[in-house]
Amino acid sequence: MQQQNTPTFGIGTLAQRAGCQVQTVRYYEKIGLLPDATRNAGNQRRYHDATLRRLTFIRHARDFGFSVEAVRELLGMADHPDMPCDHADAIARRHLEEVEARLERLGALRDELQRMVAQCAGGRVDECRIVEVLSDHDQCLHTAAHGGQRAIR
Amino acid sequence: MQQQNTPTFGIGTLAQRAGCQVQTVRYYEKIGLLPDATRNAGNQRRYHDATLRRLTFIRHARDFGFSVEAVRELLGMADHPDMPCDHADAIARRHLEEVEARLERLGALRDELQRMVAQCAGGRVDECRIVEVLSDHDQCLHTAAHGGQRAIR
DNA sequence: ATTGAACCTATAGTGGCTTTAGGTCCTATG
DNA sequence: CATAGGACCTAAAGCCACTATAGGTTCAAT
CATH class of the missing domain: 1.20.5 (Single alpha-helices involved in coiled-coils or other helix-helix interfaces)
Known part of the structure; x- marks a missing residue:
């Protein structure tokens, strides 16, 4: 993993880049669409680009009107590129x-x-x-x- | 008022005639779309045709996709036939x-x-x-x- | 008298967030 | 180095329009 080396950013930046609200990010974490974020010394969430890509996927799927449960399945599939689609x-x-x-x-x-x-x-x-x-x-x-x-x- | 003379019926009959569920009738009463029903000796709601007409109006308006608040306003207007529309x-x-x-x-x-x-x-x-x-x-x-x-x- | 359907109230759950309350942390300026 | 204020934290409630559940009471027919 080179995630340790990539720059990290806070939840505000993540939300802004994905075009959604900060609370929505926390909500997605709570319902398990996003993994539990790593935290800095002051207990604040730190993200890298991988999470931004995942969140962007989620938002696109939601824009297309897919339900959260459908998004969950689609994410599961996106995580396994070698499986049949x-x-x-x-x-x-x-x-x-x-x-x-x-x-x-x-x-x-x-x-x-x-x-x-x-x-x-x-x-x-x-x-x-x-x-x-x-x-x-x-x-x-x-x-x-x-x-x-x-x-x- | 000749309401005292008209036959009355229970919530199940009312709901069935209006094509909705019993709980929905109670819900409409609670949010004030329907007036508080009169009760019989055993505390059960008794209705007459006036309430059926009101409930039917509500269901039609909801079928047309009007919000409950819009229905509330429309009902208020239906109650005043002499006002401009x-x-x-x-x-x-x-x-x-x-x-x-x-x-x-x-x-x-x-x-x-x-x-x-x-x-x-x-x-x-x-x-x-x-x-x-x-x-x-x-x-x-x-x-x-x-x-x-x-x-x- | 008994059974079982219909009724009662109050409360929680649905989906997908948003809002609120009450705090803690970070960063820039004086 | 102190402080201000913005960004962050959690937990819980609110939104819409019902629907469902739990646990009890009443009614009508037998």
Whole structure:
């Protein structure tokens, strides 16, 4: 290991270089995405570039919308370059499918909202199309599976 | 009030008719979206149709993706039919804008994921396009505003 | 009288952080 | 060398909108 020789830096610098917050770094350490940092004499965390690369990987994966658990698996794979990448592929494909499903529901929601907003004439509440649609039993969204899982994401 | 004369029913029936869970009803009561229910001799909640209508309104608004706070405002307006509906309109328009913004980011994310997945040849991890994209500093998403708010929704 | 479903309250857990409170350490200046 | 103030430390609570769990009470049918 030549890590002993590389320059080290504090958590603030690390966070800034990775484009995230200091508390987030500590959080990732706590949940085990980042290894327990070495400390200086005053108990402050010291990092080298290897950790910056790992944190950058994490942030990229999170930017792509992968869950922390998926990131954990992807990191595990990145740590073993000689293994086959089927599983990374499967994780990415599944995530893509989820994103596509969300896109579809969100698109339908946009259409409904557009219709709703377009029909509001701007008068009194009791003539308001928005309040009316929300009140009406039979004006259900086809996107909303009643009794299934809720919340469009 | 003819509420004294209308038949009443329990929380299970209410939840079932509104298509939500019993705990959710109690939660809405606790946060003040639903009024404190009247109780029978054995301390169990008794409801009439007015509450069912209110709960249905809430569930519809939530299905449309309005936040609980937005629902609270919309309910307040629905309670005053003689007031102008500008504010309901504004809330709906703003929500529509947010949905459109999310759609855009999610669409860009789908494109990136599709590219990523398409380029994975299925070999070893160190040749894997997925791991590579996540590792690479310069392969940033244009959708991800580093330093801004995170998480694509 | 008994059974079992439906109800009750209070509390904790979800995800992925962010915020707060109350302290300690480091570094630059006087 | 003292001091100021910024960066760092931990632990715990807060966010959203519920959902789940534990441990008890009430209701309706037999």
